[in-house]
Amino acid sequence: MYENRRIGFLFVLPFVLGVLGFKLFPFVMSFALSFTQYDVFSPPEFIGLQNYVELATQDRMFRKSLGVTLLFVVLAVPLRVGFALFIAHVLNFKLRGINFFRSAFYLPSILGGSIAVAVLWRFIFSQHGLVNSLLVRAGFEPILWLADEHYAIWTIVTLFTWQFGSSMVIFLAALQNVPQSLYEAAEIDGASKWQQFTRITVPLITPVIFFNLIMQMVHGFQEFNGPYMVTEGGPLHATYVLSLYIYEECFKYFNLGYGAALSWVMFALIGALSAFSFWSSKYWVFYAGEKEARQ
Amino acid sequence: MAQLSLKKIEKTYPNGFKAVHGVDLEVRDGEFMVFVGPSGCAKSTLLRMVAGLESISGGELAIGGRVVNQLPAKQRGIAMVFQNYALYPHMTVFDNLAFGLKLAGTPRAEIQARVGEAAKLLEMEHLLERYPKQLSGGQAQRVAVGRAIVKRPGVFLFDEPLSNLDAKLRASMRARLTDLHRTLRESGRPSTVVYVTHDQVEAMTMGERICVLKDGTIQQVDTPAVLYERPANAFVAGFIGSPEMNLHAVQVTTDGGALSWGGLTLPLPVSRQALLHSRAGRQVILGLRPEHLGALPTHAGAVPLPGTLRFVENMGSEVFVHADIGGLPFTARIAPDVLGDLAGKNRGDGHVFHLQAAALHLFDADSGVNLCTLH
Amino acid sequence: MAQLSLKKIEKTYPNGFKAVHGVDLEVRDGEFMVFVGPSGCAKSTLLRMVAGLESISGGELAIGGRVVNQLPAKQRGIAMVFQNYALYPHMTVFDNLAFGLKLAGTPRAEIQARVGEAAKLLEMEHLLERYPKQLSGGQAQRVAVGRAIVKRPGVFLFDEPLSNLDAKLRASMRARLTDLHRTLRESGRPSTVVYVTHDQVEAMTMGERICVLKDGTIQQVDTPAVLYERPANAFVAGFIGSPEMNLHAVQVTTDGGALSWGGLTLPLPVSRQALLHSRAGRQVILGLRPEHLGALPTHAGAVPLPGTLRFVENMGSEVFVHADIGGLPFTARIAPDVLGDLAGKNRGDGHVFHLQAAALHLFDADSGVNLCTLH
Amino acid sequence: AEPVTLRFLWWGGGDRHKRTLAAIAAFEARNPGVRIRAEYMGSVGYLEKLTMQMVGGTEPDLMQINWAWLNMFSRHGNGFLDLGTQREALALDEFSDEDLRICTVGGKLNGLPVSYTARIFLWNSASFGRAGLPVPTTWDELFAAGEPFGRALGERAYPIDGEIYDMLLLAQAYVFQQHGSPYVHPSEPRVAMSAAALLDWVKTYKRLFTSRAATPVPYRASLGGAEKPLEQQPDWVVGRWGGTYTWDTVLRSRLSTLDAQQKLDVGPFLTLPGAKNSGMFGRPTALFAISKRTRHPALAARFLNFLLADPGAARLLGLTRGVPSAASAYRVLDEARLLPALELKAYRQIAAQREAGRIDLPSMRFEDARFRRFLREIFELLGYDRISESDAARRLMDDGNALLARIK
Amino acid sequence: MMLYPILWLVGASFKSNAEIFSEIGFWPSRFDIAAYVKGWKTSSEYTFATYFLNSFLIVVPRIVVTVISCVLVAYAFARWEFPGRKFLFSVMVTTIMLPHIILRIPQYLMFKEFGWLDGYLPLIVPSAFATDTFFVFMLVQFLRAIPRDMEEAAIIDGCNPLQLLLYVIVPLLKPAIVSVIVFQFIWTMNDFMGPLIYLSSVEKYPVSLALKMTMGATEEVEWASAIAISVVALIPSVAVFFAAQKHFIEGATSSGIKG
């Protein structure tokens, strides 16, 4: 029945219309803008590839922020996804008061970018903050987290990781689809809880792990709140991620053409990484509902 | 040492349903115990409790002399074949079989060898690279059996492991499993087996003892022969044997020397009369195995009873004859060569059947207890 | 009108495995057709193709005279019981049963009535409020059957619908399903049934015709009696009947009048001799049903053959005797009362068995074709 | 008849909203048939929103903008309605010539200033009291205060605090006084300081930290950067930091979080002996501008005039947008004693310098976002000792010129 | 660590300005709900009752259309075979990847052309066309992990594609759908930029805008009431999460069929 082409298409129709109606024009326009010089207030002026050329050859800031962004993604995404998966797994046990903990773990994500987060993060990472007092107690030198070029990235990485709630919720939902009987079989096979987790749970929810990885990678590349509110890209641009750069180009310096070019470069980057992930997913993602198993 | 000992085991499901009511059972080390009972009588539940998959609501479960109520499944030294297979969908057949061994840190070569051996035993060497969803029902079931076998545990729990196999394959599996059990015992590493089945043949041929369950209580535990010949009560009598025993409530004559129903009178052998003295004029349940009802007077002492033919099922090697005798439905199991003139008769035709009264069972009308085996 | 017609049906799975090789089959309107065959022979695959769940790789499938290769499942007017039940986990048993009716817009009262009826038929009225995960294996299977029954479709497809039931329940289900089929036919609304089973008794008693499959090809389609008595080839002969037919490759004597193996010579009845003329001195396959091998010379014309006892399985109503005769393993099926002195013997003891040579089957050694039924 | 509706957009806090709404009500009462649709919000996102509206041509009739935004929204003076066309409705004589001049781009009056602000010194006199030091009145006293202040109040205590940008302005004030020239030429896109002056600027900036007078850059950054205003800093709240160099308009908010032991005061503007310029850095706070697309220019102008120069409105609005630039409004507040002492003190200090002509109007380019980033970058490097003083001075010259040429 | 921000927020809503910024602890020195009352009243013409109502006027329709459109589209991608499926799927994933900031101006201009400015339509209508591709992708992945057995049974039972979706797929997908609802609720409640750009009239402001409405750059802020009201603003999100969580941990298939 699923072969009926017309019906399938009918179901995607909203999306097709949505893309055409709401995404295509902005997309095309932003792409077009990337070949112009456009300061918002006077009409865009076509300058060919100049934006891209400048970005590739002269823009030190671009290179710097690209490096920062990559570092951030490499650190923060696996941490967030890993953490979310682990906590989801723990929270999936039917224990007393577990509801409370689930909510507690989701709270940071509800807070989003509210003022409390910025204030709190300062309390935690300032020179006399929580982290440092722990360090000092453990006999280490305190670190100027927010002011040290090498450590500042960790403050926003931690913040990003800390707001793992949404990924966690998605994992929690995914865990429900793992049949109980498989855990029983594994238990009989002598698998420890941990082995059940790595050998049964993880493979069976790879579609969702994959989803979270891709999405968090996208979010990681586009992460804005942390660097914007907590470190403001500093110190010495150590946390000056691409999205912050793009934001400033667009809405502080009104250099929309250049901002668009930056965006499309970032887009190409994410796209390439995602394409790679999709390609690799053939080898590690298991779809139980797919007509065909892997060969 | 892996004897099982169940003491007053109870199970209440979270929805309040009490599935097991105080089961007491000893399974000796290396014994092959078969569980039978109607669908829903808690066979799987008991197995799952032994395995440690279902919490025990009451009583004490010991394996090898050690109380394991609180012990996690993986420390109980068991292997289990699940009724629904529970194969790992993301692993090939090979990996499904090898999983337990890998976890136990078995060396690669040994895993290869043991999986190969099991695959051969179960005739599925050509399936090792497949994924579960590429298997037929029977193939999946064999994989589930294989997964238990490769582990060589102290206790095997089988939950209807052959129900999806065809008769031929099932017969060969049956023989192989029995062989395996025997070989292990002879090699000094006996495995205790608890085996749930619905198949009469499996139950009768594989089990050293059979445990008959009903509604979460044990009805009788004994060797197959005893169960067949001396069922403890009408339930066991009706449950063991196929086609099932003819069971009907009938009247004891006032002198206690015969049974009567539908205008017929069935004189009883003297041995049986003694049992019915106290029940003269009351009701008892008559039990008669189909093979003790014949179409011809081939047996001495058989009582002729007139009946009406309902229908005939020809199994090839034997014939099941369904007839009304004195208004009650009876089934007879007759070899094709002793059908006599019954062979040509049709529905509604009359025929005189021959009942071997000496093989008759009698059960209490209320409790169902077998009067013949009472002392 | 719901006859099924399969013409050169083929199925190749996406992984390249060819499961069905050109199957031709006509199932008449209202007929009860049973599919049997070894595990993995494509019974489920065929059923799923008829149902419209699996695409048809080649050939033509017609229901009620209309080619339905491209017709969606729900327009084919079928109901199906799945081998793995496939109950809706989020619905109660009642809703599982009622779902199809609700979709069809059946009035509430009627749904109630039909579900109630099916529940009664399947002895599961007390389960209607449960969720699938609260059911035992057999209970789940009954729900699956019920889901098909309530729909009263033109074609029923049953995939091993009773495999998880105990013998007693299975016997009663068997009778009820047969009854249901008959009632429908008599009421003028015949349902065509295709019924997959591994159970010999089910196959023999329920099927009006049986289709024996092997590796995706049809071996023989005929009534149960014909299949049992005149199997088309050694495969069918071995597959139908339990315990299975003794099948062994043996030598035809140079005069073509007898068979010989392991130093024994078995003279053949004249009727059989004619078949072997051309094969004098060559090999054929001997086929002997267990019931045609006795412990006592009860039958005229039985040929005495010395053997060695291997083991005995006592089924209560009958005994399976396994013995070596001329170095080949044979199984005999003997009523307990005609065991004679065999009853007291042990493994390794000698005994003279009596083979009813007139009941012998002979098959071509290469093709397995039954020589007795060849013309 | 349909009432005429004007849209009016501003940002601000609670008090500003309330008072502005009251003023609007007063205006509506006085002009039946006119409805002012108030569109107000916090400062976060204001620029983004306004930008969208300007791009989309959907901006309100009257809007509050920052002076520095003129350079973006109205580079050639055509971004907003030329108020010169609405002279009848406007009491332009209420504003000083300078005020009008700084709101004029390309000869067109793009808006009218609400108030004027300049950088001043705020001191926590209680802190200095505890440290046993007088509140600094000269540069030398400030530089000298570092060590004893720290000794007395602890190593986290500094006489003056500021974020990088505050500190570079502070140092610029010093150099301005010393050399008589601001960094960027007031009207031309080029660096105005001499190379020597630039070097002095850099040196003075560094001296702020070496003398321990100001919070070190890394430490300050470790507490949260530029967007974390001083009043949210614990060190400020409890008086470990003795003062700050800031706009007079934020005086109230700086004061608002101080705990009960602290006392805020406006100090004299530190001035070098023989200074060539006051060194004070001042400019209009916000402007009110009228959309060039408005359908009711005259009415919008009248409303604008009402807000800035109407005595009644002045009384209603009070100090919510700073001390009014319009003379009559100031008089009303002054007479009604609506000006708190501290504000008044700051105002007088600034007004005195303005009237003396000792505050040069800064170049709008100096406040250009990109230029600010450039400055921050250099001075951050300096604060982290990542660049030598001479290199910094040279970059301020060369890169500064290049950037100024680019942003024009 | 996880709860600290909330405790701090609640504590801070009772503190004085000085306490808020100098004390790391969350225990205030006094309890006084004045800040809540004040925060609720706001300094605008409307109380927070209006802003909450506005938020719900955006959130509720948006959730409804999101769930409907995303489930439909996910169903098509995960189960149906139609021409261009792969291509459209990659288009969908792709649209997630372009930084949204760059789309802001084009989108604004587009909605201006539609005449939708200063209304809720720009915030709701795109969701009706499954443009929240995050959710579509998520549902697709979930669906692909669910075996088809039940669907086959339903097909035999006579389900048409829509009934199949409604009666079988949706219940099985319930955990995922509930998370979609929770996310959409919380994200929309928190969304600041969307309403900021598209809404001009104060009476149409949702909570997220209203919260920051009193944060002028220069004026003094009554932090206690600002924080108090942001605590109140969190309540719906927390409540929704709390109410929903039992659904996304009790999937229909949660323990599957045992027997």
Ligand SMILES: Nc1ncnc2c1ncn2[C@@H]1O[C@H](COP(=O)(O)OP(=O)(O)OP(=O)(O)O)[C@@H](O)[C@H]1O
């Ligand atoms: N999770 C559960 N909640 C409530 N009742 C349950 C649950 N699981 C099983 N039951 C009930 O407990 C009884 C015993 O179930 P069990 O699965 O042990 O039966 P069984 O003997 O294995 O039957 P079958 O031969 O059909 O597999 C049944 O009546 C069943 O409906």
Ligand SMILES: Nc1ncnc2c1ncn2[C@@H]1O[C@H](COP(=O)(O)OP(=O)(O)OP(=O)(O)O)[C@@H](O)[C@H]1O
């Ligand atoms: N999706 C699939 N991909 C590849 N091979 C398959 C797939 N499904 C089934 N097969 C193979 O096709 C053959 C026929 O399978 P089918 O399920 O029809 O067998 P069956 O006759 O029903 O067996 P059983 O009695 O064990 O249920 C088997 O060998 C099986 O392994």
Ligand SMILES: [Mg+2]
């Ligand atoms: Mg069971």
Ligand SMILES: [Mg+2]
């Ligand atoms: Mg099958």
